[in-house]
Amino acid sequence: MKYEVITKEDLPPFVNGLLSEIEVVGVKRKDGKFYFDRIESYDELCLDYDVTLIPPKKYLLPPNETLLKFSLGEAIQVEPFIDAAPRIILGVHPYDIKAIELMDAVFSDSNPDANYMERRRNTVIVGVDCRNPSPNAFCPSMGTATTETGFDLMLTDIGEQYVVAIGSEKGEELLKKHARTRQATEADLAQRKAVREEALAKYKLSIKAAVEEIPELLERNYDHPLWEELAAKCLSCGSCTMVCPTCVCFDVQDDVELNLTGGWRFRQWDSCMLQGFAKVATGENFREDRTSRLRHRYFRKGNYMLKRYGKLGCVGCGRCIGACLAEIASPVEAYNRLKEGS
Amino acid sequence: MREKESIYLPKLAELVRTEGLTERERLFELKLRNGDELGHQPGQFVELSIFGVGEAPLSISSSPTKKGSFEVGVRAVGNVTNALHRLEKGATVGIRGPFGNGFPLDRLKGQDVLIVAGGIGLVPLRSLVNYIEDNRQDFGRVLLLFGCRTLQEQLFVGELDHWRASKDFEYYESVDRCEDPSWKGQVGVITTLFPQFTIAPEKTYAVIVGPPVMYRFVIAECKNKGIPDDQILLSLERRMKCGVGKCGHCQINNVYVCQEGPVFTYSELKNLEEAI
Amino acid sequence: MKEININVHHVTRVEGHGNIVLNAKNGNIEELRWEVVESPRFFEAMLRGRRYDDVIIIAPRICGICSLAHSTCSIQACENAFGIVPSEQTLLLRKLLYDAETLQSHVLHYYFLTAPDLLGVGSVFPLVETHKDVVLMALRLKKLANDLADIVCGRKTHPIQPMVDGFAKLPKPEELRAIQKRLKDAMNDHQATVELFKTLKIPQFERETEFIALKDPTEYAFISGDISSTDTGTTPVANYLEMTNEFCVPHSTAKYAKHNRESYAVGALARFNNNHEQLSPRAKEAAEELGLKAICHNPYMNNVAQLVEAIYVTEHAIDLIDQLLARGLKEEKPDIQVKAGRGIGAVEAPRGILFHDYTFDERGILKEANCVIPTNQNHNSIQKDFEALVPQILNKPENEIKLLLEMLVRAYDPCISCSAHMIKVEFR
């Protein structure tokens, strides 16, 4: 991999240069929390944050997305609808990049999803290493505290300057075009390593089992009383899944114009934690009780995704831990309970 | 890799014929507007759109040996299915698919086949029965077992008469309850038919489609007869939205019904906690 | 001689349920009543025991049409009780939302509820065919008012954002700029409405009476000032009970009120009669063009006064937005020190002066509430108008009498659910 260095003074012109060319989405601050939003200038941007409310998945799989448009009446016509305007997502943390890699796997698998793929192709990802992790994060346990793949550019704050890892030709091009940089030296890279290690020490949560152990740990405990215990408190509110960067399930519905001349088909985020997720028209609900839904979520994260896509379905961002009012959605606690109990 | 087109874009199809089967079920014959064959295997399904209402997965009920059009048999239970029942000849619907794996014809060929249909399960199985009939020489003994709750719920009555009389099949049927004195057949659940025949289990494949409650009992009977687990085939129903392995609704543990299924062997399913 | 039996069960195109009863024989009026038959809702009981921040959410549900007025009044009563003086930004925003309230309600009233009478149809719906441009204009004006309310309140009915001592969310400057442009454009629609009103025949009828409204020396009052009477001059809001003197009548689930005379009127016409000098030049111009002159004693002219006020609040909102943009909008955290005590809020709801009077305990829990609703104050006036009007029109055909009586009720823009909601429950 190639590495460049950009000084902190040179960063604003770089970002503003990008802004002149293409839509840029970055992290903004709101009441002490952070969220991804479209930025108009460098000043709005925040590069040192712990975690965002909603992961950047909202730009790749929007909460609500039109898939088709159709006309009704005598001669029905249908056409696909894909909104894939080019965009840079700036300041993505490594765990979220890992989550995007998982989304890539899901949406490119066997029947590639044109809406996602088209958008993904038009999205440039500029990562930033996380120096001050959220108290709920456990990325080191999941091996997602840093990443060497999945980005076009990756920034690491080493004090007065950023080391920029170049992950793609596209990234390199943008950097060349809009930024004044120099080649990174051995010393820069050593400092980058040190910064990354320093951050590692700041994580508060860790899973007592090795990552490789998790799938099997779950499998052995399919009928563990823990699931029922947690489910008794579960609100089936879906918060844990809405904020999760690896949850990608969706519902599809049709809507029509009031004058019935046409309509559109759209998809929107759905969640396996919600009561009706597996319910069919005849009334049968294949995951009727909270326990089976809650267990399914844990298994999907810690086992099923791996079996299907070769990657675990949790990147350790800890968003679910913060989002769950009932305090039962924490993978760390669940895995540790199982580990202790076995 | 660049996808050719949206996997969510249906092809337009014309409703060329509809026929009432029972009070709740109708048969719909469809033709793709662009003239293409659907190109399906028995046991596969399509996602059928009624624009403005929605999309629903439906098994293809006709055999691929029937060219030019295909059929679905549908029970009116919700939005799409009810809207479909209201459509008239000439109407336009959308079709995506065929999806799913279908019945493993390669494995069935040369073997004895025990077909067990409960109620509306006959809809997908009809596609297999018709296929077998058109390629009768490829298969060994073929036993047909049909069960439904009442006589009024019997589907494809004309075809049942034909199969009943046909030399190609060994035919057994039952109804759960019956007040009609003219009914001379079996009264009782479908499992009561099993004592009536013997099979060579090692070369018999059981193909079972019916309501979820039926599976456990019929599987027990098949095992009783000595059919190996991986020769017991079942088609499962789950909620589906996309049909192409993305939306997550049809998941049974780590398995997607729309991708690995809807047809599974019992040996695949017995380790899936949520399956049956 | 003829016999007249009019019994209008649930007058239509008014908010809430009211009946008109008129029986006359040989020119003698035997029975003539304006009845309010809304189901009582016991709001004062409902508010009891609720914390102030719930009170301001429950109180607007007294009435969907003037929910912004009740919200503002309720918030003022809380602030008054806790000794809170809201910031200038909060006041400006409150006035802006109030302009939206007035515009929204007035446009709805004269286009949807009154205009059909004057155009000889039963509702606005057939006008879609016959007067498409008028309907589109009405919809456009209403949408404008609704959108303005949306921006400031988070919703057009039952506001979300207004709070005690502030706003939970501030409008964005770009939203304000966009709506300001639309407000400016709306002046054309207002002018067209004036032209339309000129062609309508408003019934001629006068009965001298007293008009009561808020009055503020600095501007045409909606949410500030003292109580002013065309008979007796001004008095502080704290003395509102002396002005309103509510009393019960047997045929009504709402209360009636009187002050200096046997009845008094509140609403747009009362405000105009008290404060017309403070109107903007364009509003004054419109009044003149439409023949509205203070002090006007024709209750049917209330609709004209509403149109004049609609013009005024549109200009006022344009001006407020200029001020807000010039100051810049800043997040302000409400600063609320709850304490025991009584507080009174007074605002001009679109249909007249409105009071909320709360007593809280030291935890900010409401002990007692009294709300005096504009329509309550007008009920008596409607009755007296009936009594003056009917003898003058008794020789007309029954249909026409009926229509004139209904139109009179509608002219007052009564908000009957409001008035019936305020049946006072006293607990021992």
Add this chain to the structure above:
Amino acid sequence: MKPRLAFFDFTGCEGCQLEVLNFEQELLDIISAADIVNFREAMTERSDDYDIAFIDGAITTERDVARIKEIRERAKILVAIGACACIGGINCLKNFYPMEEVLRIVYGESAHYYDTIPARPVDAVVPVDYYVQGCPMTQSEFVKVVKALLTGKKPEIPNYPVCVECKMAGNICVFEKGETCVGPVTRAGCNALCVTNGRTCWGCRGLVDDPNTDSEKEILAKYNLTPEEIIAKFRMFLGYSEVAK
């Protein structure tokens, strides 16, 4: 034949009928696709011949009971609009005072004249086909129901809590600000409007099916609400449901 729509108001603030009049283009579309034959707040004509009845307001008098039964008889489809009609709403606050005592105190001798019974939602008296929840009713859901009626489709009304839409909207959860919320047990469909606009969810859209109210109560207690405050919170709009008892 165009479907014939009728609107009827019971005890409420009439904000829901107002929300119907507050439609703009939609109102024109509705009146071109259907005939409105009854709408007291907006029109003089009345007809007893209608297909679809929209009901707003709660049932609070014996007269209401008789009237709603009559409407149910005539209507092919009955739609409850707004919190008062769907769940009883604010009106049910009065149910927590002994009715006879209230009447006696207020009206003394003439108490018999006033007819009032504990407030209840429409479906406590007659079957309801569809619900448009919210206080005021959620306009987009009204449109959804109208479209569904026009296309013969059952409207897809969310059966999941407000939290889902609140998260989609990217809000900071109000619990994180130290405040409390009944969004976790309240039916979504409003796009978490109140939280998005800086406040909290008060539950005006009613409970989801199978809400975990025990867990919600535990959470509210964890955030320092007293049992009385918890009950008060549920009584605001959900006074008719078990959870507020």
